[in-house]
Amino acid sequence: MGLMSGLEKFGIKADQMDMEKLYEKGSGTKPQQQAPTPKPAQELTEADFLYDKTIECPVCQKPFPIRAVKTSKLRRLPPDADLRPHFSYIDTLKYEVYSCPYCGYTAMTRYFEHISSMQRKLILQEVSSKFMEEDHIMQPLESYYSYDMAIDRYKLSLFNTVVKKGQTSEKAYNCLKIAWLCRSKCEELLAEGETEDSASVQEARKEERTFYEQAYEGFVKAMASEMYPICGMDQNTMDILIAEMAFGLGKYDVASRYVSGILVSQTANRSMKDKAYNLKEEIVKVIKKQG
Numbered sequence: 001m002g003l004m005s006g007l008e009k010f011g012i013k014a015d016q017m018d019m020e021k022l023y024e025k026g027s028g029t030k031p032q033q034q035a036p037t038p039k040p041a042q043e044l045t046e047a048d049f050l051y052d053k054t055i056e057c058p059v060c061q062k063p064f065p066i067r068a069v070k071t072s073k074l075r076r077l078p079p080d081a082d083l084r085p086h087f088s089y090i091d092t093l094k095y096e097v098y099s100c101p102y103c104g105y106t107a108m109t110r111y112f113e114h115i116s117s118m119q120r121k122l123i124l125q126e127v128s129s130k131f132m133e134e135d136h137i138m139q140p141l142e143s144y145y146s147y148d149m150a151i152d153r154y155k156l157s158l159f160n161t162v163v164k165k166g167q168t169s170e171k172a173y174n175c176l177k178i179a180w181l182c183r184s185k186c187e188e189l190l191a192e193g194e195t196e197d198s199a200s201v202q203e204a205r206k207e208e209r210t211f212y213e214q215a216y217e218g219f220v221k222a223m224a225s226e227m228y229p230i231c232g233m234d235q236n237t238m239d240i241l242i243a244e245m246a247f248g249l250g251k252y253d254v255a256s257r258y259v260s261g262i263l264v265s266q267t268a269n270r271s272m273k274d275k276a277y278n279l280k281e282e283i284v285k286v287i288k289k290q291g
């Protein structure tokens with residue numbers, strides 16, 4: 001499977017970009033946009049936590065509208081072990097990519113404005129020249145984004161990051177967020193009555209795993225070559241994340257090593273040590289089970 005399958009609809013043929021090329025220096029089926037079942041009138045919905053604003057594209061300088069999250073209204077829920085954030089009523093991850101409908105420049109929100117003149121040139125050459133305006137972006141903004149739409153936007157962001165020769169950590173973080181969105185998509189499908197055996201769930205699980213592995217590989221490289229904070233995370237947070245990811249991928253020796261490091265760290269706080277301790281218990285359990 002091409003890592004970038006799904007970008008054809010933007011006019012971008014990214015099939016030449018396979019896994020091996022993602023971190024080099026220097027075609028899938030079209031997902032269906034499904035409208036989730038409407039909720040009872042008075043209940044809050046994802047759209048209640050969104051508003052429209054206009055931002056300017058740093059590549060083509062045109063203003064365009066985006067859906068943004070009303071952060072003051074958010075109510076945080078406990079995150080997943082690997083730090084995937086959760087909020088009541090809304091999955092904010094879906095809205096953390098800006099995509100210019102005129103030139104195709106797309107990036108995660110924290111990186112969007114930070115683009116050098118060299119990177120701008122690369123985007124104009126490699127993205128804008130091929131970019132076709134996509135209906136669902138040019139139309140009035142959706143009241144909220146489906147998971148398929150959000151995943152496509154992140155894939156376009158990842159493609160842009162490769163084109164602009166972005167940092168390894170930016171690519172890894174992009175992959176992690178795609179993996180998290182695939183996980184959320186599975187949860188939504190299961191809530192709608194699908195089972196683990198159904199093709200749509202299995203496909204999303206497979207995609208989650210693929211991008212999770214890419215994210216892991218990228219973060220390991222970034223930790224060896226970049227300065228902290230990496231993607232806004234300090235070293236202890238990054239160590240917890242990588243330990244949890246290694247555990248999720250069955251790399252128990254790596255997970256143990258990071259856990260031990262956090263447990264003896266002078267700078268890790270109580271909650272980090274608790275997390276590390278819990279993970280240690282999980283690792284012991286799995287290894288015992290394996291005999």
Ligand SMILES: [Zn+2]
Pocket residue numbers: 057058059060061062100101102103104105
């Ligand atoms: Zn633009």
